[in-house]
Amino acid sequence: MIDHILSLLIAIPILGAAAVAAWPSRRPEHFRLIALIALILEFVVAVFLFTSFDNQNPGFQLSETVDWITLPIGSLGIVSIDYALAVDGISFPLVLLAVIVLFVGVVSSWNIHQKTRGYFSLYLLLTGSVIGCFLAQDFFLFYLFFEFMLLPMYFLIGLWGGPRREYAALKFFIYTFFGSLLILIVMIGLYLSVIDPLETARAVGILGIEDAAHPDIIPQIQQWLADGRIAPEQLVHTFRFAYLADAANYIQGSVLSFVSQYTILDIPVRLLAFWFLFIGFAVKLPVIPVHTWLPDAHVEAPTPISVVLAGILLKIGGYGFIRIVDGFFPLEALYSAIPLAVLGLISIVYGGFNALGQNDLKKMIAYSSVSHMGFVLLGIAAFTAEGINGAIYQMVSHGVLSAMLFLLTGVIYDRTHDRSIDHYRGIIGVMPKYTVITGIAFFASLGLPGFSGFVGELFTLMGAFQSDALPVWIPALSTLGIVLAAAYFLWTYQRMFFGSFWYKNGGEHVLTDLTMRETWLLIPLVVLTILLGILPGILFDMTGPTVQVWLKGLR
Numbered sequence: 001m002i003d004h005i006l007s008l009l010i011a012i013p014i015l016g017a018a019a020v021a022a023w024p025s026r027r028p029e030h031f032r033l034i035a036l037i038a039l040i041l042e043f044v045v046a047v048f049l050f051t052s053f054d055n056q057n058p059g060f061q062l063s064e065t066v067d068w069i070t071l072p073i074g075s076l077g078i079v080s081i082d083y084a085l086a087v088d089g090i091s092f093p094l095v096l097l098a099v100i101v102l103f104v105g106v107v108s109s110w111n112i113h114q115k116t117r118g119y120f121s122l123y124l125l126l127t128g129s130v131i132g133c134f135l136a137q138d139f140f141l142f143y144l145f146f147e148f149m150l151l152p153m154y155f156l157i158g159l160w161g162g163p164r165r166e167y168a169a170l171k172f173f174i175y176t177f178f179g180s181l182l183i184l185i186v187m188i189g190l191y192l193s194v195i196d197p198l199e200t201a202r203a204v205g206i207l208g209i210e211d212a213a214h215p216d217i218i219p220q221i222q223q224w225l226a227d228g229r230i231a232p233e234q235l236v237h238t239f240r241f242a243y244l245a246d247a248a249n250y251i252q253g254s255v256l257s258f259v260s261q262y263t264i265l266d267i268p269v270r271l272l273a274f275w276f277l278f279i280g281f282a283v284k285l286p287v288i289p290v291h292t293w294l295p296d297a298h299v300e301a302p303t304p305i306s307v308v309l310a311g312i313l314l315k316i317g318g319y320g321f322i323r324i325v326d327g328f329f330p331l332e333a334l335y336s337a338i339p340l341a342v343l344g345l346i347s348i349v350y351g352g353f354n355a356l357g358q359n360d361l362k363k364m365i366a367y368s369s370v371s372h373m374g375f376v377l378l379g380i381a382a383f384t385a386e387g388i389n390g391a392i393y394q395m396v397s398h399g400v401l402s403a404m405l406f407l408l409t410g411v412i413y414d415r416t417h418d419r420s421i422d423h424y425r426g427i428i429g430v431m432p433k434y435t436v437i438t439g440i441a442f443f444a445s446l447g448l449p450g451f452s453g454f455v456g457e458l459f460t461l462m463g464a465f466q467s468d469a470l471p472v473w474i475p476a477l478s479t480l481g482i483v484l485a486a487a488y489f490l491w492t493y494q495r496m497f498f499g500s501f502w503y504k505n506g507g508e509h510v511l512t513d514l515t516m517r518e519t520w521l522l523i524p525l526v527v528l529t530i531l532l533g534i535l536p537g538i539l540f541d542m543t544g545p546t547v548q549v550w551l552k553g554l555r
Contacts, residue, residue: 005045005052006064006085009095010132012041013102017124020117028116032109035120039103042127046099053092058545060086060137068141076192077235080199084137084240089546090322091134093392093539094315097399098134100528101311102127104403107521109304111414112160119160126152126308133316139187139239139324146316147180153305153313161300168293168300175293179283182276186256187239189273190328193254196238197221203234222248245327245553258331274332277325278340285317285373288347298366303410306362310369310402315395318376322388322550326380330554333383337469340381345478347374352484356491361412361419364488365405368445371481372398372453378478379460382470383554387463388547393539394456397532401453404441404525408434411518416505421492426501431513435497437522442489444529447482452532457482 016038020031054061062085069081087095105123112119129152132145150173158169197218201207204224207217224230226248235251243249250257255269262269283290294314298306326333333340351371358364372394379391411434412427413419428435444451447458464475503511514522532539 004064005049006062006087006135009042009045009049009099009135010085010128012045013038013124013127013131017121017128020121020124023117026117028113031116031120035106035109035124038124039099039106039127042099042131043103046096049087049092050096053087053542055089055541056545058089058549060088061092062087063137065137068138072233075233077195077232077237078199078203080196080236080238081140082138082238082240083141085135086137087135089543090392090550091319093396093542094312094319095131095134097315097396098130098312101308101399101403102130104311104407104521104525105304105308107517108307108407108410109302110517112302112304115159119156122152122156123304126156130308130312130316134319137241139190139241139244141239142241142324143180143184143187146183146320149313150176150180153309156305157297157301160302160305163300164296165300168296171293172297175283175290179280179290181280183280186273186276186280189256189269190244191237191239193251193256194238194244194249195221195225195251196236196240196243197225197249199236199238200225200230200234203236204230219248225249226252228252241323241327270329271332271335274325274329274336277329278321278336281317281320281325282343283317284320285314285377286370287317287343287373287377288350288370291347291351291370294370295363295366298369298406299360299362303406303413306406306410307403310366310406311399314369314373315399318373318380318391318395321377321380322391326383326554327550334469334554337381337383337467338471338474341378341464341470341474344374344377344381345474347371347377348478348481349374349484352481352488356484356488358488359421361421361492362406362409364421364492365402365409368405368485368488369398369402371485372402372445374481375457375460375478378464378475382460382463382467383551384463384467385544385547385551386459386466388551389540389543390456390459390461390463392543392547393452393532393536394460396539397452397456397529400525400529400532401441401445404437404522404529405445407518407522407525408438408441411514412511415511416503418503418505420504421495423504424496425503426497426499427503427511428497429501430511433514433519437514437526438497439493440526440529442493444533446485446489450530450533452529452536455533455536 020034064085066083068083071079129145129149136142154169154173201217201221247258348371351367355364355367376391376394379387444453447454461475
């Protein structure tokens, strides 16, 4: 099983979706149970992966590679697409986060009573797509997972969301599909510019079909490529991440080679491609000004989908920045470090001020996500070990905390169907357990020491302050985001939970404290954010070695 354990992570939810769709019974509890079993199995596999992962190995682990599509296309060379999966210190923490958040999402879906067959089928398809994005090591395969997840999320919002669900789902789809098209354009350009040196060695006959690769083969083919000694029809083009990140695999004179002289409107094509990729992933993160789909999607999405959207889907944007945008265009990323950091700063401050002005609890948390994801972009733009490690840590921390926050919002909405902050006072008197856990989530999210939120923000700011690529004023102004977070979280907490008990839509009996299921769903997230806050080495031990090697590779 160890040889195909990553494929198993993708296959379990997809097979679960097929089982839900084909199940002969129409009883909703059967669909819930199948989905729950699938996510439990996913969790068990993730635990096994955690015990198998070598923190000291900075490279890719548990790799799976199978030739998928090989197609000669005449003078344009040979198409080579691989089914390639692997994890390293950058992707593995996000895989673990995805499994945790998706498990929480399926348990919190117990309140879904309409069209349950369709809901849980789509949810499990979304699960497989999300996991696949973090495991894929071939750009084509990554793009398939990245694009496919749009459909389940579109229907999950559009069919099970609030009153304006169609508008929110369509807006989400248009924004993210536009970003995907920009990524697709660059992906095709990269493919036409890069070769697979091993498969090209087989095509030119210096390596047999079944022969193992000799260490000298790749440098030899790369030298032949640089000297123009390989006929165009013998070049095997590739989407493999490892080859796309190596300048020696780029065809001389190709449109996206590292020394490309091509321009469009006097803008270097590689710089334009960098910004196309950036925008494509910025929509997903999201970054100002391509963020406006997020508040609408969160407000209209059912609680479990808000949990998944904030907890893990946004992180695919940050992962794409590190793995793809910076990995394939390092010089352009360094050249653009200041504008990237400024966009991060604007997202931090703008998101904070918007969160401060919201009366809808869910929309306030949505804008806080924009602000906290701004720290991720700031850390990535710093190009320091502290910044990149901090950005990954911030993504994991925010995934846990945002899942808590949206679950807590769903608790009160399920009881009153009202999310207006001004419609509640003195909740502590009737919902003490809810008050305590909400307080922990709020204090952790505003960056109180001892919680995971503090560590993530601290390291992204440390990395930015130490960066040679950024002026000091950018991280200095970014600290305003911490002040704003304290303001909107504490003001919300003070208004809703203290004073004489009152709420707008009824009597005291409607508001009841956390149920057993809700408590057991939230407590593990509380423990996790405290554990990560007190023992950050759990995560940094995974990410540190890989980030060090990754940074050396960029330079």
